[in-house]
Amino acid sequence: MAARDIYAPGEGAPLGRALLYALMIAIAVAAAFPLAWMVLSSLKTPAEAMQTPPVWIPATPSLDAYGKVTDLINAGRSFVNSAIIAGVTTTGILITSLMAGYAFSKYRFRGRDALFAITIATMFLPPIVTLIPLYRMIGSIGLSASLAGVILPNLANAFGIFLMRQFVAGVPDELLEAARLDGASEMRIVFTIVAPAVAPALAALALFAFVYHWNSYLWPLTVLQGNSDQYPIVISLSRLLSYNRSAVNTNLVMAGATLAVLPPLILFVFLQRFFVRTVTASGMGGQ
Incomplete structure (x- = not known):
């Protein structure tokens, strides 16, 4: 059976591809999150870095x-x-x-x-x-x-x-x-x-x-x-x-x-x- 006969247009293939892309994006975000958090935390003030709940984006980024x-x-x-x-x-x-x-x-x-x-x-x-x-x-x-x-x-x-x-x-x-x-x-x-x-x-x-x-x-x-x-x-x-x-x-x-x-x-x-x-x-x- 040819591959094109397995899925009718607009049915399972696009849905499966969308789920695969969503999974890949989720994995990429999970892998990149620690690196992003590390860089953002390095730009915070000492008070922001220790604040609870955590501050995601520094209010005034600094390279100090x-x-x-x-x-x-x-x-x-x-x-x-x-x-x-x-x-x-x-x-x-x-x-x-x-x-x-x-x-x-x-x-x-x-x-x-x-x-x-x-x-x-x-x-x-x-x-x-x-x-x-x-x-x-x-x-x-x-x-x-x-x-x-x-x-x-x-x-x-x-x-x-x-x-x-x-x-x-x-x-x-x-x-x-x-x-x-x-x-x-x-x-x-x-x-x-x-x-x-x-x-x-x-x-x-x-x-x-x-x-x-x-x-x-x-x-x-x-x-x-x-x-x-x-x-x-x-x-x-x-x-x-x-x-x-x-x-x-x-x-x-x-x-x-x-x-x-x-x-x-x-x-x-x-x-x-x-x-x-x-x-x-x-x-x-x-x-």
């Missing part, structure tokens, strides 16, 4: 909270620290994941499947299990209380390797063989042929990695050991919480959170089309 919060937590330095941690870690993950994914999908060597299985198994280890061993390893090589100590253990990622293996497997072997016949090295093949072919997956992985490491809290706090000059923005924001207990300054907390969420949000705006394309491609299935 943003100026105060940058003074309280040295936001400029904290943002630079977060950018270094998230940026360098994300770059390392992209490179190691692409190269390892290429090796696992295109090379045949003894123990390949067992090694890949072990790599995937590490995804199921809770981070708290590896916290102390990693911290002792970082301390043994003299990287405690430094950004390098925060970055180094995260330069390779099991999920990234898995994702790249699945997508690289879809690159035609004939294309790679042709490049080898032309004298291309394996590194050149990886970065000039394979990487462009799996660019949407790399962009999605970059988004995942950057957001995760931008928001990372426990590992940087453990490694940096109270070295506040090296704190990323997420840890610096915790100072606002203690400040908020002594005074009615919820607007400061919301202003700090708004500043912290901007870089991942901007990155998502630029990379979301690649993320959607990666999901649509279903590259994680059945390779």
